[in-house]
Amino acid sequence: MNNLNLFYYIAENNIIISTKKEDLKEITEKEASDYKGLMYFLINIVQKNSRRSFLITNSSMLFIKNENLNILIERDSPIKIPQFIRKAIKEKRLVAINKAYENWKETLKFNPCPTRKWKINIVGLGDVGGTLITGLRLLGKDCIDEIGIYDKDVNKINRWEYECNQIQSPDLNPNLPKIVALNEDEIFNCNMFVFCVSVGVPKIGDEIKDVRLVQFEGNSKVVSFYAKLAKEKNFKGIFAIVSDPVDLLCKSALKEGLAPEQVRGYGLGVMGARAAYYADKDPKFKNYSIEGRAFGPHGEGLVIANSIDNYDENLSDILTKKTREANLEIRSFGFKPYIAPALSSGSFSLIATIKSEWHYSATFLDGAFMGIKNRFINNTIELETYKNMPSNLLKKLEETHIYLKNF
Structure with missing residues (x-):
């Protein structure tokens, strides 16, 4: 069994572990092992095909040279690692950071919502957007503080603010998330931005084999616009995409400079x-x-x-x-x-x-x-x-x- 030579550092009050010497303040293994909070493990994978950060769930993930679907297979590495690191993995306290990203240190500060309840802003109030808002109003009382809504059509904003705020239980529960009408310059004042804009949805009777792909050209232009705006606004929350095709639109959003862990697609x-x-x-x-x-x-x-x-x-x-x-x-x-x-x-x-x-x-x-x-x-x-x-x-x-x- 191989032994592993590790280096331990502290940066911005965070414990960082690396297999290489880093230009950071070094600490002892004992100091690192005494820490019971979240820790970070530096890796180095080509940025184009890898995430900036991810949770380490087994020891083999400490030593990956490239990301592929084999990462879905649960297995441990034969390399011997300190027991406190194994414990951190088991307790979900060890996060990999990819040093190939120039802004990797931003991961240490990435926290979309430091409070218990989130503020969610939704853009696009068509059939999907309106139904989604209704669901969040009914289901989100214990985790959502406020739902901001925006659409190019002001009448849609007025309609959903009016209707959804009147969805209420007989006891007039005060904890249901409030629906708030937004101006376009307010849409990134939130913890989670939800993209529900749909362009070019085929009419009934005009279907082809994969309706989703028909929407890609129009939707990709719009999502790229909002992703670029999010980058300009220095948005640090979650950029969630619900419009079709979510996986391809996520890629369009990522190209505008958002972090991989920010962008998520909701279609599966x-x-x-x-x-x-x-x-x-x-x-x-x-x-x-x-x-x-x-x-x-x-x-x-x-x-x-x-x-x-x-x-x-x-x-x-x-x-x-x-x-x-x-x-x-x-x-x-x-x-x-x-x-x-x-x-x-x-x-x-x-x-x-x-x-x-x-x-x-x-x-x-x-x-x-x-x-x-x-x-x-x-x-x-x-x-x-x-x-x-x-x-x-x-x-x-x-x-x-x-x-x-x-x-």
């Missing part, structure tokens, strides 16, 4: 919910609600696994197809499919993010935004990892990742 939640809906109707999918997982985008490239430990490729492919085509099925009834996406991918998942709970969303991984189960914890991202990832499932995920990366 409803695919997990739709898979559960279809699984509930057929006994052969009965284990999905407990063992199943969803991966990838909200459309072409989606991967539904009936189970990780008991993966059946044929059953999973059937369930994937049903889930992927659910949008078109709802459109065949004569309606646009926006209610479940706004609530399952939107309201529920945004609240789970705030509460550091597991949920589905797209996060940056090896040059693309990949939908996966994760949680926002200690101001960084923890990916769900798997001890028994089937090789044929991993291959499907790699194909999806290549598709997203090369788009």
